Amino acid sequence: MPSAFSELIAGQFDPLYRTALRLTGNVSDAEDLVQETCLRAHRARTQLRERAGARAWLFQILRTTRIDLLRKTARRPVLLVMEHEPEQPFADAAPVPNITAATDRQALEQGFDEEVLAAMNELAEEERLALMFQTFGGLSYREISEALECPLGTVMSRLHRAKAALRTRLAEYAMREGIIPRSHSREEGRSNA
Amino acid sequence: MRKLSCEETVPLLEAFQDNELEGVASLAVQEHVEQCSHCAQRLRWNTEARASLLRLAEGTPSASPAFRARMLALDGADSRTVAARFRQQVLAMAAGIVLLLGIGSVIYLRNAEARDVMRFVENHTATLEQVPALDFQTAEAAEAEEWLRLRLPFTPVVPRPTGYRLLGARLCHIENQPVAFLLYEHEGRQISCFVSADSQRRLRGFDATAANRVRLGTCEGKNVAAWDADHSGYVLVGDVPRESLVAFASQSAPEIRDGREN
Numbered sequence: 003m004p005s006a007f008s009e010l011i012a013g014q015f016d017p018l019y020r021t022a023l024r025l026t027g028n029v030s031d032a033e034d035l036v037q038e039t040c041l042r043a044h045r046a047r048t049q050l051r052e053r054a055g056a057r058a059w060l061f062q063i064l065r066t067t068r069i070d071l072l073r074k075t076a077r078r079p080v081l082l083v084m085e086h087e088p089e090q091p092f093a094d095a096a097p098v099p100n101i102t103a104a105t106d107r108q109a110l111e112q113g114f115d116e117e118v119l120a121a122m123n124e125l126a127e128e129e130r131l132a133l134m135f136q137t138f139g140g141l142s143y144r145e146i147s148e149a150l151e152c153p154l155g156t157v158m159s160r161l162h163r164a165k166a167a168l169r170t171r172l173a174e175y176a177m178r179e180g181i182i183p184r185s186h187s188r189e190e191g192r193s194n195a
Numbered sequence: 196m197r198k199l200s201c202e203e204t205v206p207l208l209e210a211f212q213d214n215e216l217e218g219v220a221s222l223a224v225q226e227h228v229e230q231c232s233h234c235a236q237r238l239r240w241n242t243e244a245r246a247s248l249l250r251l252a253e254g255t256p257s258a259s260p261a262f263r264a265r266m267l268a269l270d271g272a273d274s275r276t277v278a279a280r281f282r283q284q285v286l287a288m289a290a291g292i293v294l295l296l297g298i299g300s301v302i303y304l305r306n307a308e309a310r311d312v313m314r315f316v317e318n319h320t321a322t323l324e325q326v327p328a329l330d331f332q333t334a335e336a337a338e339a340e341e342w343l344r345l346r347l348p349f350t351p352v353v354p355r356p357t358g359y360r361l362l363g364a365r366l367c368h369i370e371n372q373p374v375a376f377l378l379y380e381h382e383g384r385q386i387s388c389f390v391s392a393d394s395q396r397r398l399r400g401f402d403a404t405a406a407n408r409v410r411l412g413t414c415e416g417k418n419v420a421a422w423d424a425d426h427s428g429y430v431l432v433g434d435v436p437r438e439s440l441v442a443f444a445s446q447s448a449p450e451i452r453d454g455r456e457n
Contacts, residue, residue, distance in 0.1 A: 008267050015266065019258040024251075033262055040266050114247040115254070136213070137248045138255060143215045162209055169244045 007047050010056050011040055018060060021138040025068060025130075027123070035071060039064045058148035061135055065149060113179060114172055121171040122164075129164040132157055199227045204234050208241055312400040312421075312430075314369050316414045319387040319432040322365070322376065329363035329378060339364045343375045343390075351375040351390040352425040354447035359386065379443070386433035386443065395421040395428035403437075409444040411437050424448035 018039065023032040043063050050059055122130060128150065135141045135149055147157045176182040199207075204227045210216045211224045228234050257263075322328050331342045336353040339361060344350050346366055353361070354377075362378040362385070369389070377388040398421055401412035405420075412419045420431040420440035425448055431440045 008269070011269065012267055015263060016257055019263075020252070020255040024255060029259075033258070036258070036262075036266065040269050044269055111247070111250070114243070115250050118244070118247045118251055133248075137252050143210070143213070158206075158210060162206065165209055165241070165244060168248075169240065172244055172247070173240075 007044060010050075010060075011043070014057055014060050017057075017139040017141075018064060021061070021134050022064065022068075024119075024122070024134055024138050035064065035068055038071065039067045042067060055145075055148065057139070057141060058145040061139055061141060061145070061149035062151065065131060113175055113181070117171050117175045118168055121168045125164050125167060128152075129160045129167075132160040133164040133168075136161065197223065199223050201227075201231060201234055204228070204231070205237065208234070208238055212238070212241060212245055311370070311398045312412060312414045312419055315387075315389050315430045316417050316419065316432050318367055318369060318376070318389070319417065320415070322367075322378070322387065323385060328365070330365035332363035334361050336361055339377060347373055347375060347392075349392040349427065351427055352448070353377060353390075354388060354429070354443065356443045356446035358382075359443055381433075381435060381439055381443070384433060384435050386431055386435060386440070388443075389430040389432070391428045391430075392426075393428050394423050395430055396423065398428075398430070405437075405441045405444075407441070407445055409441055411440070420444055422447075 015036075019032060019036050022035040022039070023029065026032045026035055039060065043060055046063070050056060122133060125133065131150060132146050135146045136143075141149060143154055143157050143161075146161075147154045150157065150160075152160075173182075204224055207216060207220065207224050208228075211221060214221075216224065228238050258266075331339065333339050333342070336355045339353045340351065343353070343364055343366075353364075353375075355361075356379075359379040359381045362380055364378070365376045367374050367376045367389075369391070372391055372393060375390040377390065379386045379388060395410070398410075400414060401410040401419070401421065403411040405411060407422075409420050409422045412421075417432050417434055418437050418440055420437070420443070422429050422444050429444070429447065431443055433440060
């Protein structure tokens with residue numbers, strides 16, 4: 003008969019593993035990260051008060067475990083959050099291509115996926131974590147805020163910056179490859195108020 | 196419901212797409228996007244990028260079944276790890292206790308060894324503090340021998356070293372054995388000479404041996420010398436240099452002077 007802890011892990015195992023795989027970039031490191039996360043979670047299982055917060059709790063452990071492993075291996079520098087991180091830096095200067103003008107949908111999608119992955123790996127660590135927790139872990143903003151131990155507004159600004167960086171890269175790719183004509187690549191924002 | 200400007204809408208587009216906006220805010224964004232072609236285009240572009248992220252998530256492989264099974268069985272496995280660690284800790288503690296006992300035993304034995312010599316030193320110090328320190332005062336070795344012979348089950352030979360003046364004798368017991376105590380004076384300092392029926396070889400705590408087989412040591416700041424002669428064990432204690440004790444011993448018996456085995 004499976005224990006409550008096994009059930010908890012079973013429910014979150016795929017999101018946890020996929021996030022770890024994308025964070026580390028290879029199966030071996032991902033398995034190390036997930037295994038250490040699960041071990042730590044098991045040891046600290048009595049700290050989990052409510053099952054509803056289990057996912058955020060597990061991802062918080064994943065994050066701290068990853069930091070510890072990075073410190074040990076020092077393969078990738080740990081980027082720290084700025085002390086006074088602005089919560090609402092929403093000025094989005096990224097180009098906004100007119101997607102309806104795309105000449106080759108298939109080329110657009112295939113190229114986009116590769117570009118997105120590359121762009122994701124160039125993000126600052128905390129932005130990358132926020133985006134990966136959302137994309138591969140399926141965490142809500144609230145859960146990301148708990149997992150990253152930061153305010154909800156900070157999560158929103160991190161996600162915004164991360165996605166803006168992705169969109170910039172995608173726009174450059176689309177225009178460079180001629181999938182979207184340059185004449186359709188810029189849309190100026192204006193106020194409707 | 197208040198209408199939103201583009202500047203207000205753009206920051207909310209991602210939360211709107213992620214269904215993270217509360218009802219009123221979501222409706223306001225929806226209304227703005229329906230009326231603003233620029234923000235609608237931005238939303239379509241954001242949707243395209245978001246779709247790319249979703250495809251990436253769907254295309255990310257799962258863990259191998261073996262790894263997954265191993266992690267899901269972690270509850271028991273970790274318990275075993277904990278048990279193994281507990282056993283290791285118990286073993287480490289046991290090893291530590293054995294090591295401590297070993298160290299303690301060595302320290303105890305060293306102290307125990309030193310205690311034999313220390314008892315002579317303690318007796319020397321206690322005697323000098325007593326008034327009178329001696330039961331029989333005499334400067335004559337023969338008188339002292341006679342006095343001791345009548346009171347001891349063995350006949351001690353009282354040393355007669357030149358330059359060491361006999362002050363007298365008394366009886367004492369060390370480790371329940373009767374011992375003759377002789378007090379000498381040398382260059383203004385007092386030297387105790389203990390004579391027992393047992394060999395001094397059982398005593399421990401010496402760190403050197405002089406050429407004439409006199410064993411030398413130091414205890415409680417006093418120099419100690421011991422040797423066997425005339426079927427007795429001799430122990431000297433005094434606040435004097437070791438050389439003075441060796442000189443005393445060398446004159447106490449021919450075999451000591453010659454360095455021969457007793």
